[in-house]
Amino acid sequence: MRLKRVLGAVLSGAMVLSLAACGGGGDAETTAASKAEEISKEAAKETEAEKKDDAKETEAAKGGEEINKRIAYVVGNLGDKSFNDSGEVGMNVLREKGWDCKTIEVGDPSKADKWEDMILDVIDEGYYYIVASSTYTDIILKLAEEYPENRFVIFDDSKDESEIPENVAFIFYAQNEGSYMVGQMAAGMTETGVVAVNVGMDNPVIADFVTGFVNGVQDYDPEVKVIKASVGSWTDPAKMKELCLSQARDKKADVFYQVAGGSGGGLFEACKELGTWAIGVDSDQYAYYKDSENPELADVILTSMLKNVGDSFVAFFEDVENGEDVWGKLNRLGLKEKSVGYVDNEFFQQNVPQEIRDKMAEAQEKILAGEITVKSYYDFANEAEYQQLLDSVAP
Structure with missing residues (x-):
């Protein structure tokens, strides 16, 4: 659920009801106020539930317990017999290991105006980890700020660790x-x-x-x-x-x-x-x-x-499963790491x-x-x- 955007709409609705009450009689005012209060309470409950779920995810990861294993892999198109396909090989390995991996082909730059909405769709579907290359860095960093309850992996890009958000990991290859x-x-x-x-x-x-x-x-x-x-x-x-x-x-x-x-x-x-x-x-x-x-x-x-993009995905999510500290970091992989x-x-x-x-x-x-x-x-x-x-x- 696009919680932040939905909450904005809910709060706007509450304000409209309050304003309508101001222009009407006492009964209308009471009814509008009651509805606004109910909506606010529901929004608060939903926010609190999201926070608790997020906390459970974090604790599960730290303790090696069962964690959210849903990954969305964002690519332009498969079939390049190269970079994107290598990543898909890694996703197939993760699927065999029990992860729910969905590959999203968002198309070439001519469809760039649709990229953000397509990524939002998979967040709405409940995919917790969003994995995307440097092509989508700006979009991913924007969404990471809007959806702190999700985790985002940007691969094939580099950034100073002091600038990497806590719910984002960078994978950089030498x-x-x-x-x-x-x-x-x-x-x-x-x-x-x-x-x-x-x-x-x-x-x-x-x-x-x-x-x-x-x-x-x-x-x-x-x-x-x-x-x-x-x-x-x-x-x-x-x-x-x-x-x-x-x-x-x-x-x-x-x-x-x-x-x-x-x-x-x-x-x-x-x-x-x-x-x-x-x-x-x-x-x-x-x-x-x-x-x-x-x-x-x-x-x-x-x-x-x-x-070895695919291999790096498998290794990264094995670290996640083991509770390793990978978030907010630049993970550099070169000859030494056989990447x-x-x-x-x-x-x-x-x-x-x-x-x-x-x-x-x-x-x-x-x-x-x-x-x-x-x-x-x-x-x-x-x-x-x-x-x-x-x-x-x-x-």
Whole structure:
């Protein structure tokens, strides 16, 4: 129930009744006053009941007793064979563990004016935990203030803990570390000395992917150049394909890394047409495409940078079940927590020379040991510094 908004309507109704009483006789005044009093009492009872229920939830969580196990997972659309689908894998695991998980596909940014209402609908349905990516951060923070009795998880975003509300948890992935690893491979595999990283849309998280990738390429071979471009959409594979074909023709790029959600399929199509190599993102995209209606696209995907979104959901809600202190916090997950990495499958081993694989494994060990600190977009003082990095490696 949208309690705050309903209470506002109830109180307004009480005021209308009081005003009507002022304009009428004594009987009307008595009746209106009585009704207003009854409405106020009901509202007070409902508020008190909500507070008690919330307190019970909190105590149950702390004591390891049965807790509210209803989760709403908010995504644009499933079927991206990447980020959103990885989260759904985690939801399926939680379903098997007895959680009531509902996935809400709210559509692309053209439907942004409907997003808040769609999330409100699942709150009305009684879903206690709302899980949504950085795309919906502003909406989630607004609703967290309006619905303090609910719990909200914002993943793939970062915020200073002093600014995180007590009923909100942030999950942030060190995508720069995973991107560093595949950047190393791209630098080792290129024959032209030019590689590309193409994104769906620009935002700080995506810029962190790009920063780590560039860092990995340059540490492997400072002579290798990097093109970075944006499609401007998470759902336009046709535009992505044309972009890659142009980069191969005009800039001689021959290894392509996609960080583009549903648009990424166009990159794989272009690589198949060009006879060049591709790098997937978020999930094992070789495995996804091998079992798809276009299995031939799998054979251009050397590896994928992994962001184990689904695994992070399972681990997070296991912590919730165990009464761990996760709220009001930034939960950072990287190589150390096995939340990012790269796919090391048979196809990767058959097509990437041992020397390059050894270099990647060595870099990973050094990151874990603290001997390598991967550059992050979040370390730049401003956007101009990030742009300087891109300009310094452009062909």
